[in-house]
Amino acid sequence: MTEAFLLSFKLAALTSLTLLVLGVPLAYALVFKRVPARALVEAVFLMPLTLPPTVLGYYLLILLAPEGFLGRLGLDWAFRFEGIWLASVIFSLPFALTAYREAFQAVEPEVLEVSRTLGLGTFRRWRRVILPWIWPGLLSGTLLAFAHTLGEFGVVLMVGGNLPGETRVASIYIFDLVQALEFEQAARAALVFVALSFVMVLAVRTLEVRWRSITGSSVR
Template structure:
């Protein structure tokens, strides 16, 4: 089995999940609470990866990450990092591609919450941030956890975007799913089968967990 690829996959999935936890929560909270009429545009952008072929997203990302692209220029001048065919590159792609899997469950949990509880907290003199920490998060954690699990699992299975941006560099961008493809191309069905089985068992376990959390409901 290609342990290097599995290790890289776990690293990518963990980093993606962490970034989406930090960045996705405020975005989801805003989507759930905002009454701005143009909100639907942002909602559509967040949902886009659900219907867009991974190769399309991968293509545009690759172009913008190149030396003449906006993302490429920003990352080289600010961080001195080149994005195409690197771990940083596939991480950016993975975060964008997983946006709906994190943000939508988060937003659903926030929207299902009783808004009066938030107002009650404000009227008790507690700041917006503290209210979020002491009331919203504890009441929405099943939905948030479900979003994080989905994101992690979905990143583990990601193929198209990673291949388009990262290619197939061992230890750098070759994830488990790319490794399976690679093994099949080399007619090594045994290795491909082992990795595939591992991913199958993993995904099934994770979905069971997510379903179980989902049944425990959103806010208490």
């Protein structure tokens, strides 16, 4: 069980960090820049919200296979940790991107305009104005992506299979225990997920309250 949970934490940490690096600039561009065909771009990035995990996993498996398009480019990551990392990034992107975008939308344009008139450069404007305003929203979205990745099953199984120490994450491990009628062990492992889920949701909700208190929005 320890090996599977450690692999899940490794996957969730790398995925959420990747989404933070890629998602923040993307959300900033969608909010503050002129993006051609914005609705189409947003629809593409948000599609994993409505796609069944098996469908997304199937197409990624085809692309990452040795004879697939990405596989022929050297990214033959099917049934490897790199493959489930890429699948997790794509699958969890909408959750992080939505939170990041809402954080940027809460920044008042007048505040940014005043910072420009005061002569603040891009770096100082980010450090002194934008980040203090949006950091709870960014952290909330990152934690949400972490929690979502931690519980992934379908897309990981499709792309990575069930290889111990390589792609068998905790959710797949629990499935294996149930298939083997090891209900007592499955219950213990599932209880760990319940505890982690509660802690993550509580942290996200606390950050949302903090963020909305900063931006002056109401909390329901």
